[in-house]
Amino acid sequence: MKKVRKGTNLSGNGLYLPFSMDLKRFRILAARKKTKLTGFLTKLDDIVPEDMPKLVAKTDATVWNDVDCTSCANCCKTMTPTFRKADIVRISAHLGMKPKEFVDKWLEKEEDGDWVNKQQPCQFLVDDKCSIYEVRPKDCAEFPHHNKKPFDLYNDTFIQNLHRCPATFTLVDRLMKAVEKEYEW
Numbered sequence: 001m002k003k004v005r006k007g008t009n010l011s012g013n014g015l016y017l018p019f020s021m022d023l024k025r026f027r028i029l030a031a032r033k034k035t036k037l038t039g040f041l042t043k044l045d046d047i048v049p050e051d052m053p054k055l056v057a058k059t060d061a062t063v064w065n066d067v068d069c070t071s072c073a074n075c076c077k078t079m080t081p082t083f084r085k086a087d088i089v090r091i092s093a094h095l096g097m098k099p100k101e102f103v104d105k106w107l108e109k110e111e112d113g114d115w116v117n118k119q120q121p122c123q124f125l126v127d128d129k130c131s132i133y134e135v136r137p138k139d140c141a142e143f144p145h146h147n148k149k150p151f152d153l154y155n156d157t158f159i160q161n162l163h164r165c166p167a168t169f170t171l172v173d174r175l176m177k178a179v180e181k182e183y184e185w
């Protein structure tokens with residue numbers, strides 16, 4: 001997903017709180033910790049712990065115990081997916097539209113040639129749920145890209161999304177703590 005416009009998970013007793021239902025609180029904490037987490041991800045560009053894939057998978061599994069996308073939808077509200085040709089064909093057919101009609105109505109082309117939404121929040125977000133979930137763009141289906149390999153190749157994406165996606169914020173925050181504990185960092 002691309003940025004177009006523009007998650008405290010630690011309570012006082014050190015327990016993670018599910019904050020995806022409180023985006024205001026998330027934004028405050030994310031703003032406070034963004035520089036530190038960005039620094040961690042930037043350093044990961046140079047130093048990648050050997051067992052990083054395992055650590056990412058293990059940590060990511062804990063993230064989804066605490067972050068609930070169905071109560072968040074911040075990505076759909078503040079970013080746009082890129083639409084590949086296959087996405088346009090599939091979604092327009094689902095809506096009973098011709099691909100050109102679909103493009104003219106909803107999309108615009110960026111300088112790099114990517115098709116993106118004209119508007120935010122996404123036109124398909126209804127009551128904080130995706131109304132075309134079964135046929136949504138591949139970019140949406142893969143978001144927030146935590147399973148991409150190698151993980152550190154997507155550092156720039158994660159840096160962009162730290163203050164937009166509570167799941168990415170939580171993953172990077174927990175990864176940083178784990179790496180700092182286990183490695184000379």
Ligand code: SF4
Pocket residue numbers: 075076080081122123124125126129130131132133136137140
């Ligand atoms: S297509 Fe669905 S999942 Fe993708 S941004 Fe729009 S509402 Fe969100």
Ligand code: SF4
Pocket residue numbers: 020067068069070072073074075076143144164165166167168
């Ligand atoms: S992927 Fe991130 S921003 Fe999107 S709904 Fe889930 S937690 Fe929120």
